[in-house]
Amino acid sequence: EAQVTQNPRYLITVTGKKLTVTCSQNMNHEYMSWYRQDPGLGLRQIYYSMNVEVTDKGDVPEGYKVSRKEKRNFPLILESPSPNQTSLYFCASSPGQGLSPLHFGNGTRLTVT
């Protein structure tokens, strides 16, 4: 089944403790992206990747890192999480960035205390 898989689905952590949210897609998509969803703000893009070893900042990149060493994987790294990063995170992919719709994972709900 074609899908975008995020892990974990739920994560509770403390301020400053490094964490990684994994994202993997099995559709051979070139484009991958991370969004955060907050009430009243909709979805905002954190980082995106046009292809392997190519990443770029979205609208809200502060406090996050990403890597794209393989086409299928696009992990999101929080080196020193803070409470304002408590949010619902979505990974998405598409064959390209233009006309193709995004395929979303089921989300990771992160709580930073």
Place this chain on the structure above:
Amino acid sequence: AQSVAQPEDQVNVAEGNPLTVKCTYSVSGNPYLFWYVQYPNRGLQFLLKYITGDNLVKGSYGFEAEFNKSQTSFHLKKPSALVSDSALYFCAVRDIRQAGTALIFGKGTTLSVSS
């Protein structure tokens, strides 16, 4: 700068009635427009898109959307709502001329269909 507005936080309709979820956009060039739906505890699912051509676009689950360039709108519609249509709906836009830019999402509209 690109932007999307969904003026209603919530839309309530009775089952069987037509529904409309509103979306207006702002881009400097021509737009790519999308509608996505989010069910509880799930990621967003693609419903339909407008690229060019016919202003009335048909999508999944009986939904359609009408592109109106003069009003810069892309309202989502369905002739007869179902209780199972209750979900969070997002409109999104990208400027065709600005390659490499993000898909900009609206804040979302919660659709509640009562039986």
